[in-house]
Amino acid sequence: xxLKTKLNKLVFQNPITTASGTFGSEMxxxxxxNKLGAIVTKTITKERKAGNPSPRLYETEWGLLNSIGxxxxxxxxxxxxxxPLYEKYQTPLIVSFSASTQEEFMEVLSRxxxxxSISGYEVNVxxxxxxxxxxxxxxxxxxxxxxxxxxxxxxxxxxxxKLTPNVTNIVDIAIAAKEGGADSLALINTLLGMAIDPxxxxxxxxxKICGYSGSAIKPVALANVYRVAQAIDIPILAMGGAENYxxxxxxxxxxxxxxxxxxxxxxxxxxxxxxxxxxxQHFSKYNLTMDKIRGKSF
Amino acid sequence: xxxxxxxxxxxNEDYYLLKFSREGIKAEFQPGQFVTVKLPQQVPGQxxxxxxxxxxxxxxxxxxxxxxxxxxxxxxxHAIQDTELDILGPLGQAxxxxxxxxxxxxxxxxGYPPLRFLKDKLKDCQITWIHGGKFASDIFPCDHAYxxxxxxxxxxxxxxxxxxxxxxxKFDMAYSCGPNPMLKAVASxxxxxxxxxxxxxxxxxACGIGxxxxxAVQVVSNDEQPLYKRVCKDGPVFHADEIxxx
Numbered sequence: 001x002x003l004k005t006k007l008n009k010l011v012f013q014n015p016i017t018t019a020s021g022t023f024g025s026e027m028x029x030x031x032x033x034n035k036l037g038a039i040v041t042k043t044i045t046k047e048r049k050a051g052n053p054s055p056r057l058y059e060t061e062w063g064l065l066n067s068i069g070x071x072x073x074x075x076x077x078x079x080x081x082x083x084p085l086y087e088k089y090q091t092p093l094i095v096s097f098s099a100s101t102q103e104e105f106m107e108v109l110s111r112x113x114x115x116x117s118i119s120g121y122e123v124n125v126x127x128x129x130x131x132x133x134x135x136x137x138x139x140x141x142x143x144x145x146x147x148x149x150x151x152x153x154x155x156x157x158x159x160x161x162k163l164t165p166n167v168t169n170i171v172d173i174a175i176a177a178k179e180g181g182a183d184s185l186a187l188i189n190t191l192l193g194m195a196i197d198p199x200x201x202x203x204x205x206x207x208k209i210c211g212y213s214g215s216a217i218k219p220v221a222l223a224n225v226y227r228v229a230q231a232i233d234i235p236i237l238a239m240g241g242a243e244n245y246x247x248x249x250x251x252x253x254x255x256x257x258x259x260x261x262x263x264x265x266x267x268x269x270x271x272x273x274x275x276x277x278x279x280x281q282h283f284s285k286y287n288l289t290m291d292k293i294r295g296k297s298f
Numbered sequence: 299x300x301x302x303x304x305x306x307x308x309x310n311e312d313y314y315l316l317k318f319s320r321e322g323i324k325a326e327f328q329p330g331q332f333v334t335v336k337l338p339q340q341v342p343g344q345x346x347x348x349x350x351x352x353x354x355x356x357x358x359x360x361x362x363x364x365x366x367x368x369x370x371x372x373x374x375x376h377a378i379q380d381t382e383l384d385i386l387g388p389l390g391q392a393x394x395x396x397x398x399x400x401x402x403x404x405x406x407x408x409g410y411p412p413l414r415f416l417k418d419k420l421k422d423c424q425i426t427w428i429h430g431g432k433f434a435s436d437i438f439p440c441d442h443a444y445x446x447x448x449x450x451x452x453x454x455x456x457x458x459x460x461x462x463x464x465x466x467x468k469f470d471m472a473y474s475c476g477p478n479p480m481l482k483a484v485a486s487x488x489x490x491x492x493x494x495x496x497x498x499x500x501x502x503x504a505c506g507i508g509x510x511x512x513x514a515v516q517v518v519s520n521d522e523q524p525l526y527k528r529v530c531k532d533g534p535v536f537h538a539d540e541i542x543x544x
Contacts, residue, residue: 024509050523057502057512061342071511266504267345
């Protein structure tokens with residue numbers, strides 16, 4: 001069945017991709033990468049990033065807390081060691097990257113531009129901005145606008161800005177990214193969360209406040225996707241707790257052109273392929289196309 | 299992979315032996331490796347697979363030796379025969395197998411199972427196994443047993459007489475699995491005697507296959523920033539010298 005979809009410049013065989021940080025070449029054993037709509041890689045930074053001290057994880061009732069701290073080998077090692085692992089696949093490769101200054105964002109993007117096998121970029125603006133009192137880039141509309149405009153000048157490839165939900169009005173940030181020249185938007189990044197051992201008072205996570213993902217955040221993600229889709233015309237790559245094809249349908253009805261599977265990859269590393277197959281059957285059975293249902297929630 | 303539970307044997311109130319069919323699993327099971335097991339039903343707060351080290355394996359089955367530590371392991375312990383459970387594995391790096399050496403095994407509590415599997419695979423080795431636990435129910439067959447309450451074996455910790463043992467006998471290699479404070483103490487003592495040590499670590503995991511970087515352990519680095527390795531993929535077995543103990 002025709003599951004074809006697109007963002008602004010990229011066309012995909014189906015709307016299922018992987019949320020940054022929840023997928024890697026280690027999944028080859030479980031998933032046929034050629035079946036995916038796209039692959040989004042774990043966020044990289046200019047230099048190697050050590051990540052946060054343990055414990056970094058805690059499972060809550062219906063979600064997952066994580067405090068990885070963007071552990072990654074840095075852009076050079078990513079280009080020489082990681083990229084080749086994906087080059088044998090036809091699936092579009094979208095590289096997630098982050099930085100702590102605007103200059104550094106530009107440096108990383110410039111470096112990645114030399115790699116032909118990269119189809120697009122997901123810009124992770126949830127990192128603390130050292131030039132702006134450590135506030136996340138993504139909470140300040142003007143900063144998002146400036147940064148997007150600077151990155152836009154450096155690439156003709158799909159430029160996706162990934163928004164954080166931890167803002168007063170996500171629509172303002174979405175508009176700022178669009179006006180800066182973003183091709184599409186990814187939303188949402190993790191919520192902020194915390195868990196405490198009730199017997200001792202000790203935080204379950206070493207860094208205490210951390211990212212919250214999983215099915216518990218799906219209603220929040222849906223609301224954000226819906227609000228942005230209603231407010232502006234820009235393709236949306238949605239993520240936040242989707243773990244089966246019914247969740248994916250909800251996101252498409254809310255306005256998403258692509259849906260990334262995140263935490264669910266940890267429950268079952270083969271889940272993306274299953275979702276694609278279930279979604280395909282559903283589209284066949286009800287004679288659907290993406291255009292027929294995208295943004296059509298009422 | 300769905301694996302059928304062939305047998306569930308209660309050892310005591312806390313410990314159970316679960317024997318599974320390994321039909322469909324091609325990879326060889328090696329001592330030190332683990333599997334992740336998903337619960338047969340969705341339980342809030344326990345939807346991730348539970349990492350459990352392998353206790354025994356042959357050509358058609360593998361066995362897990364589990365301790366009830368919380369709701370998840372309690373449900374597993376009460377899984378009935380013929381239940382099919384979602385299992386990933388075998389995962390992770392195994393212990394180094396030696397032949398014809400003098401070997402010391404040191405385990406604490408539920409750190410026992412991987413060393414039992416290792417013991418079966420160490421060929422022609424002269425093995426001394428010391429094992430400790432809180433109570434008598436934590437003690438399994440070994441050469442020297444210790445309990446914190448003195449209800450079985452010697453009263454004390456598994457490290458209580460370790461220096462005496464090392465003073466009396468020479469060992470080529472040691473292996474250890476147990477709680478982190480125990481491993482830290484063992485590593486520190488064995489370093490004094492210059493005996494190579496491999497430890498199997500435990501850490502909270504999400505994916506179990508190296509993707510999420512959630513199960514980090516800090517290792518020695520010549521860089522100024524810390525270096526973390528993944529317990530699931532780079533371990534769970536590490537050379538003790540590599541680990542920066544908290």
